[in-house]
Amino acid sequence: MILNIDVHLAYQLSQPTDLLLQIEAADLDDQTLLDSQIDFFDVPDFTRVPADEALGNRIWLKADGLFRCTYSARVQIARSAPDVRTLEAVPLHLLPGDTVRYLMPSRYCPSDEFQTFVAAEFGHLRGGAQIAAIRDWIYGAFSYVPGVSNAQTTALDSFVQRQGICRDFAHVLVTLARAATIPARFASVYAPGVTPPDFHAVAEVYLDGGWHLVDATGMSPAETIARIGVGADAASVAFLNIFGQADFVAQSVSVRAE
Template identity: 70%
Template sequence: MAYELSQTTDLLLQVEVADVADQRVLTSEIDFSHISHMSRVPAEDGLGERIWIRADGEFRCAYSARIHVDRPALDLTALSSAMPRLLPWHTVRYLMPSRYCQSDQFSSFAEDEFGHLEGGAKIDAMRAWIHSTFKYVPGSSNAQTTALDTFVQRQGICRDFAHVLITLARASGIPARFVSVYAPGVTPQDFHAVAEIYLDGTWHLVDATGMAPADTIARIGVGSDAADVAFLGVFGQAKFVEQSVVVTKS
C-alpha cells in the first residue's frame, strides 16, 4: 500500500495476520518506507497487534506471510446458543448496538423472520437470507454506510454483508463481532470482512457473501464493527496512491 502524507502524521496500521491456535504464522515480513517511529500495541480483544507509525511524505508498506490454517468447517445448524444472562462477560459487549450495527432497530424483523429458529440454525438462516437477498456490488457503499443503509438498499460489499449479519444476530440475543481477514477466492481480491458468532461456547467465522469458507480464512483483527478494525487509521490527512492484496491457497 502507498499513501501520500502532506505533513508528519501518526498512522495506526493493522494488516498482519494474528498468530493464534487455529492459524499459525509460519513466516512473516513487513517493510516500510522511511519512518521516524514504530511501536506495537495489542489489538481489540488481544487478537493480533496494531502498529503505530510516524511518517512524512510518501508512506509505503509491504507485508507478506505464509499461514497454516487449522480450523474445521463446521455445520452451523448443529451449534447452540446461550441465553444472554448465561454468556461469558467478554461477549456481552457484542450484544450491543454499535456505530455501523444498529441492532436495536432490528428486533422486530429478526423475530418475525427468524424467531422460529434457535442457535446456529438461526445464524445459518440469516446468512442464507442475506446471500440470496443482497447483491454484491463494488462501489455501492462507502465508509459511512451502516447496516440499516444496506438493509434498505439491498446491496453492498463484504463489510456491509458482515454488518447486516452481525446486526441480525445481536438483535436475536446472540453475540456477534466484525472480523477483518485475508481469504483466497475473494473477488475482487482485497482485504475481506466476515462475521464471528458466539455459539457453543466459542467464536465461529461466518461469511455472508459466501466467498470464504471458515477453514480458508486468516483473521487479522476483530471488533464491534468496521470502525474498530481499520487496516489503516490516519491521524491527519493522507492521499491514496495505490494498494493491492493477493491471497493464494496452497
C-alpha cells in the same frame, strides 16, 4: 491449508501524520504464522500494541510524504469448521462477560432497530439454525456491488439498499445476530478466492461456547480464513487509520492457497 499473503499500500501525506495500521495476520491456536515480514519506507520507528480482544496487533507509526508499506506472510490454517446449523445458542445468563459487549448496538450495527424484523422472519429458529437462515437470507437478498457504499454506510443503509461489499454484508449479519440476542462481532481477515482481491470482512458469532466465522458473501469458508483482528464493527478493525489528511496512491492484496 497454507495461505500466502502479499500486501502493498501507498499513500501521500502532506505533513507528518500519525497512522494506526492493522494488516498483520494474527498468530492463534487455529492459525499459525509460519513466516512474516513487514517493511516501511522512510519511517524511522514504529510500535506494536495489542489489538481488541488481544487478537493480533496494531502498529503505531508517524510518516511524512509518500508512505509505503509492504507485508508478506505464510499462515497455516488448522481450523475445524462445524456446520453452524448444528450449534446451540448459549443462554444469556451463561454468556462469558467478554461476549456481552457484542450483544449491544454499535456505530455501524444498530441492532436495536432490527429486533421486530428478526423476530418476524427468523423467530421460529434458535441458535446456529437461526444464524444459518440469516446468512442465507443475506446471500440471496443482497447483491455484491463494489463502489455503492463508503466509510459512513451502516447496516441500516445496506439493509435498505440490498447491496454492498463484504464490509456491508458482515455488518448486516452482525446486526441481525445481535438483534436475535446472539453475540456477534466483525472480523477483518485474509481469504483466497475474494473477488476482487482485497482485505475481506466476515462475521463471528458466539455459539456453543466459542466464536465461529460466518461469511454472508459465500466467498470464504471458515477453514480458509486467516484473521487479522476483531471488533464491534469496522470502526474497530480498520486496516489503516490516518490521523490527518492523505491521498490514496495504490493498494494491492494477494492471498494464494497452497
